[in-house]
Amino acid sequence: MDKVSVFFQLKEYDSLCRENDSLKKQKNDLIDRLKTRQGELQEAQSQAQALKQRLRELDTNLLELDRVLSQRLSEASKEEVEEKALQVLIEQQKTEELLEEKKTFLLGFEITVAEITQESNESIQDLDRKLHHLKTRLNLLFESFPTDWQGMIERVQAKNLSLGNFTRTQEGKCALCRYKLSLEVQSEIDQQLKLKVCAGCSRIFLPYQVVSGSRA
Numbered sequence: 001m002d003k004v005s006v007f008f009q010l011k012e013y014d015s016l017c018r019e020n021d022s023l024k025k026q027k028n029d030l031i032d033r034l035k036t037r038q039g040e041l042q043e044a045q046s047q048a049q050a051l052k053q054r055l056r057e058l059d060t061n062l063l064e065l066d067r068v069l070s071q072r073l074s075e076a077s078k079e080e081v082e083e084k085a086l087q088v089l090i091e092q093q094k095t096e097e098l099l100e101e102k103k104t105f106l107l108g109f110e111i112t113v114a115e116i117t118q119e120s121n122e123s124i125q126d127l128d129r130k131l132h133h134l135k136t137r138l139n140l141l142f143e144s145f146p147t148d149w150q151g152m153i154e155r156v157q158a159k160n161l162s163l164g165n166f167t168r169t170q171e172g173k174c175a176l177c178r179y180k181l182s183l184e185v186q187s188e189i190d191q192q193l194k195l196k197v198c199a200g201c202s203r204i205f206l207p208y209q210v211v212s213g214s215r216a
């Protein structure tokens with residue numbers, strides 16, 4: 001295999017790595033969105049539970065006030081207890097209304113979250129299949145590279161750079177970090193097709209012919 005062809009494989013490796021990153025990001029975004037929705041559902045469910053609990057407390061209060069009212073009381077005390085009972089009844093009614101609203105909301109939201117969960121899980125499974133396929137292809141390509149290339153790739157991958165592991169020359173500079181390159185280095189990269197690492201950002205240079213898709 002000639003030198004340029006090997007570099008084409010390196011270019012393929014680069015684009016597969018990018019695809020891999022993008023699929024992983026899609027997967028993480030799906031998981032995050034799902035967690036957010038499920039969190040919102042749990043929050044609404046515990047709000048409904050709290051309202052139910054409050055209603056039970058108010059029931060107990062009313063029973064107690066009712067018991068007190070059944071006793072002999074002075075007119076003043078009776079009025080005071082009746083006023084308390086009225087306040088409890090008002091709160092009870094408000095709480096029941098809030099609980100009904102919450103239940104109606106939950107009825108729809110539980111279905112929505114169940115649908116989102118199913119759709120997300122299907123998408124995640126689909127992404128996992130694609131990621132598995134990509135990993136197989138990436139491993140095969142990696143193993144086909146010369147040992148010194150493998151070392152270079154491993155070193156730059158370990159840095160987890162956000163814009164990928166490869167770069168190219170552009171107007172005498174690294175296209176990504178703008179590190180200035182000597183004419184000699186530019187010629188080594190683009191004419192002699194030597195695999196070089198950028199001294200600025202550690203990314204690997206793909207020769208111009210490979211990047212542009214033309215074999216000079």
Ligand SMILES: [Zn+2]
Nearest residue numbers: 174177198201
């Ligand atoms: Zn650079």
